[in-house]
Amino acid sequence: MRTIRVHLDQSLAEETEITLPAAAARHLTRVLRLRAGARIQVFNGDGREFPAEIVDTGTRQHCRIRLDQAERPDVESAIEVTLVQAIGRGERMDWCIQKSTELGVARIQPVFSERTEVRLDGQRAERRQAHWQQVAVSAAEQSGRVRIPRIDAPVSLQDISNAPGLNLVLDPQGSHSPADLLAPPSPSFSVVIGPEGGLSADELRGLEQRGYKRLRLGARILRTETAGPAILALLQTRFGDWS
Numbered sequence: 001m002r003t004i005r006v007h008l009d010q011s012l013a014e015e016t017e018i019t020l021p022a023a024a025a026r027h028l029t030r031v032l033r034l035r036a037g038a039r040i041q042v043f044n045g046d047g048r049e050f051p052a053e054i055v056d057t058g059t060r061q062h063c064r065i066r067l068d069q070a071e072r073p074d075v076e077s078a079i080e081v082t083l084v085q086a087i088g089r090g091e092r093m094d095w096c097i098q099k100s101t102e103l104g105v106a107r108i109q110p111v112f113s114e115r116t117e118v119r120l121d122g123q124r125a126e127r128r129q130a131h132w133q134q135v136a137v138s139a140a141e142q143s144g145r146v147r148i149p150r151i152d153a154p155v156s157l158q159d160i161s162n163a164p165g166l167n168l169v170l171d172p173q174g175s176h177s178p179a180d181l182l183a184p185p186s187p188s189f190s191v192v193i194g195p196e197g198g199l200s201a202d203e204l205r206g207l208e209q210r211g212y213k214r215l216r217l218g219a220r221i222l223r224t225e226t227a228g229p230a231i232l233a234l235l236q237t238r239f240g241d242w243s
Helices: 022-031 091-102 122-143 201-209 224-238
Strands: 005-007 017-019 039-043 050-056 064-067 080-086 107-112 166-170 188-193 213-215
Touching: 005 022, 005 122, 039 064, 080 091, 080 224, 091 107, 091 122, 091 224, 107 122, 166 201, 166 224, 188 224, 201 213
Parallel strands: 005 039, 080 107, 080 188, 166 188, 166 213
Antiparallel strands: 017 064, 039 050, 050 064
C-alpha cells in the first residue's frame, strides 16, 4: 500500500492534534478520499517524520490529524551537493529539479549564463522560484525525503560563490574524468551545469580560474536537464549512499 506523505510548512510536535491547511485538506479528503482513521506521514523538512491519523474530515476544506511520536528515517544523502543549474526552458527545469531532489540534492542555485535563453526579472523571477520550490516539495513527498532542497533565487553565473569541498563544472571537452575524482575532506560538492547551448569559453575559463575542475561525462553530450541528475547519480555511486 502506498504511503501518503504530506509536507507542512509549520512546526510540528509529538502527540498533538493540528488542523491542516485548506490545500492539504482538500487533497487528502477530496482527491484521495481519505476519511477519519486513515494513516498518513507528515514532515516539515527538519529531518523528522510523524506518523499521523486523520481524526476528523468535517467540511470540504477541513481535516484534523493527530501526530504520533516522531521518527528520524535514515533517508538523506551522506554527501551535500549543490547544483548550480543554468535555467532551462519550460518543463525542463521542473524535470531537473524533480529528479535531482529524488537523487538527494541539497541545494539548487538557478543561474543565468551567456547562452541562457530564459530571462526572468522582478516578480516573474519570484514566481518561478516559488514554483520550483514547490516542485522540490512534491518530489520530496514522493521520494520519502525528510529534508527539502533549497531552491535559491536566480543569479548570474559570475555571481555564484565558491563552496567548500569539490567544485566541478561539466564540460564535454573537460580534462578530468569521473575516475580522476577524489573524495574531498568535507563531503560537499558544487556542480555547475550549463544551458542548452553550453557554457562559453570565457565562462569555463573563469570557473577554472576559481578552482572548478572541468569534468567530462563520457563521449555523449547530455541535455542540460539530464546532466544534473546524471552527475548526482555518479557522485552518489562514488561517494554517497549508493557506494
